[in-house]
Amino acid sequence: MTLTLTDVTLTYPDGGTRLTALDRVSLHVAAGTLTAVVGPSGSGKSSLLAVAATLVTPDRGRVVVAGTETTGLGGAEKAALRRERVGIVFQQPNLLPSLTAVEQVLVMAHLSAGPARAARARARELLDAVGLADKADRRPHELSGGQRQRVNIARALMNEPAVLLVDEPTSALDHERGAAVLDLLAALTRERSTATVLVTHDRAHLDRVDGTVTMRDGRLTAHAPA
Amino acid sequence: MFVAWRDLRFAKGRFALMGTVVVLITLLVGLLSGLTAGLARENTSAVTGLEADRLAFAAPPDGRPVSFTDSAVGERAWRTWAGRPGVTAAEPVGIRTLDAATGDGRRTAAVSAFGVRPDGGLAPGTVATGRVVLSRPAADGLGAAPGDTVRLGGSEMTVGAVAGDASYSHTPVVWTSLDDWQHLGGSERDRPDGGRATVIALSTHGADLAAGDEAAGTRTLTLDESLTAIGSYQAENGSLQLMRGFLFAISALVVGAFFTVWTIQRGADVAVLKALGASTPYLLRDALGQAVVMLAAGTGVGTALAAGIGALLGGGEGAVPFVLDASTVLVPAAVMIVLGVLGAALSIRRITAVDPLVALGSAR
Numbered sequence: 001m002t003l004t005l006t007d008v009t010l011t012y013p014d015g016g017t018r019l020t021a022l023d024r025v026s027l028h029v030a031a032g033t034l035t036a037v038v039g040p041s042g043s044g045k046s047s048l049l050a051v052a053a054t055l056v057t058p059d060r061g062r063v064v065v066a067g068t069e070t071t072g073l074g075g076a077e078k079a080a081l082r083r084e085r086v087g088i089v090f091q092q093p094n095l096l097p098s099l100t101a102v103e104q105v106l107v108m109a110h111l112s113a114g115p116a117r118a119a120r121a122r123a124r125e126l127l128d129a130v131g132l133a134d135k136a137d138r139r140p141h142e143l144s145g146g147q148r149q150r151v152n153i154a155r156a157l158m159n160e161p162a163v164l165l166v167d168e169p170t171s172a173l174d175h176e177r178g179a180a181v182l183d184l185l186a187a188l189t190r191e192r193s194t195a196t197v198l199v200t201h202d203r204a205h206l207d208r209v210d211g212t213v214t215m216r217d218g219r220l221t222a223h224a225p226a
Numbered sequence: 227m228f229v230a231w232r233d234l235r236f237a238k239g240r241f242a243l244m245g246t247v248v249v250l251i252t253l254l255v256g257l258l259s260g261l262t263a264g265l266a267r268e269n270t271s272a273v274t275g276l277e278a279d280r281l282a283f284a285a286p287p288d289g290r291p292v293s294f295t296d297s298a299v300g301e302r303a304w305r306t307w308a309g310r311p312g313v314t315a316a317e318p319v320g321i322r323t324l325d326a327a328t329g330d331g332r333r334t335a336a337v338s339a340f341g342v343r344p345d346g347g348l349a350p351g352t353v354a355t356g357r358v359v360l361s362r363p364a365a366d367g368l369g370a371a372p373g374d375t376v377r378l379g380g381s382e383m384t385v386g387a388v389a390g391d392a393s394y395s396h397t398p399v400v401w402t403s404l405d406d407w408q409h410l411g412g413s414e415r416d417r418p419d420g421g422r423a424t425v426i427a428l429s430t431h432g433a434d435l436a437a438g439d440e441a442a443g444t445r446t447l448t449l450d451e452s453l454t455a456i457g458s459y460q461a462e463n464g465s466l467q468l469m470r471g472f473l474f475a476i477s478a479l480v481v482g483a484f485f486t487v488w489t490i491q492r493g494a495d496v497a498v499l500k501a502l503g504a505s506t507p508y509l510l511r512d513a514l515g516q517a518v519v520m521l522a523a524g525t526g527v528g529t530a531l532a533a534g535i536g537a538l539l540g541g542g543e544g545a546v547p548f549v550l551d552a553s554t555v556l557v558p559a560a561v562m563i564v565l566g567v568l569g570a571a572l573s574i575r576r577i578t579a580v581d582p583l584v585a586l587g588s589a590r
Binding site (some may be wrong): 027046049050053055056074075076079080081082083084086088090091094096098099103106109110111112155167219 | 586
């Protein structure tokens with residue numbers, strides 16, 4: 001299962017005119033590979049992620065997520081696609097304050113109405129995979145920034161997504177913790193055969209990715225395999 | 227209710243505060259409902275308890291509303307009604323409020339004398355000339371028992387029985403024979419057409435009421451409709467019901483305001499859940515379930531308190547008129563929950579407007 005964007009154009013209203021956020025962008029990410037999207041702020045990286053996550057509908061072009069053509073899907077169908085086939089790792093962990101670490105992960109299974117007992121075991125297994133087995137019952141305010149980000153990653157993996165979209169995961173972390181998170185993402189991508197897109201402006205850890213694309217002014221300007 | 231349930235426990239201070247407000251409003255509504263029904267019972271139970279389905283009043287002039295005070299029907303009227311097809315019984319009832327006293331004059335009480343025919347089956351015991359039936363509140367007020375003598379409007383009568391708890395216009399009822407009632411005060415005899423009773427209690431089955439009214443010169447109302455003809459009842463009940471209505475409205479507004487603020491506060495969480503794939507119906511169910519739990523808990527506690535206090539107030543001698551039954555306990559609780567949920571639903575609907583894209587750019 002892969003992620004494919006073909007000639008995607010996205011514009012936003014900007015006063016009396018429209019601002020082009022994505023300009024005929026095409027991108028293919030294969031299963032089991034980690035592709036980094038780099039570029040300066042405002043280059044369109046986040047818009048690319050939003051389109052891939054079906055949170056924004058492009059003006060033109062095709063977006064195929066895990067074999068599903070998203071053009072023409074309604075809101076409920078897109079939500080179901082995100083729930084079942086897409087994992088999102090947010091820039092800020094965006095954890096829900098009332099939930100413990102294991103519940104943050106478990107909430108994904110609940111959204112999909114999966115069997116509760118198996119889900120709890122899997123949530124604990126994922127927390128173990130990200131090194132937080134002993135922090136399962138802690139709430140966000142009881143975790144460090146790096147630990148919150150790892151819960152964020154575990155949550156994104158809960159429903160075994162085919163496509164993993166990762167938005168600036170290291171922006172709030174120091175170098176060492178950032179490297180650890182990137183190592184984790186690279187390992188999980190290969191282990192779980194996800195098509196992973198990593199949006200970042202930090203080029204420090206790009207040796208861990210399978211390919212890098214550069215964005216500038218809404219266009220993909222360079223493809224560089226690792 | 228995966229997230230909602232955990233929110234309830236996590237933000238227990240906020241929900242406890244709101245729950246307490248719901249408890250207090252429910253308590254107030256419950257007490258007011260019991261009191262309203264109690265006062266209504268003191269005002270109307272003699273009328274609502276009549277073995278009849280309609281009352282015929284003397285038709286007032288110029289389309290004015292009927293009233294027990296102004297109504298006076300003659301013998302021709304009830305004989306006309308008794309002869310109408312579909313009328314199984316037409317019994318005259320005389321109603322008058324006056325002072326009663328024990329035979330020795332030591333105790334007095336305001337009572338309502340209900341004059342009925344001895345064989346009419348409307349009184350809870352056997353009335354006869356010179357022989358009355360006291361309702362229990364009247365007997366308690368006068369300290370009278372069967373065999374005692376009581377003075378009613380200057381006439382001495384013997385207490386034949388103590389039965390029922392009928393009251394009318396906040397006074398206990400004394401059942402007399404219609405003949406005795408017509409002599410109380412004496413004024414009814416002086417009216418045109420005899421003026422020998424106040425209303426006619428009708429038992430009907432498919433009768434043509436309009437034609438009957440036309441023939442008898444009356445206006446017929448159901449028992450419930452006829453309560454509006456008791457002047458004190460309409461004013462008192464209207465005021466209390468208005469207060470109850472305002473409390474229900476306040477409750478819905480307060481709950482709505484709380485959930486508006488709460489929904490705004492958790493807007494970022496909702497955006498995250500939407501971005502993760504939560505459907506809007508799921509989020510609405512989750513939030514509404516939270517409101518139902520809080521309302522049910524608050525209303526349950528408030529209702530239990532109201533029932534307890536109502537039982538204390540309504541029990542014993544000289545108690546506050548308070549009715550404790552399903553209509554005064556469960557119905558207000560159900561209305562509180564329904565209106566609260568409506569208030570919450572109106573607030574929670576803003577969940578639909580939350581943009582999941584916020585989750586990608588939110589800084590928390």
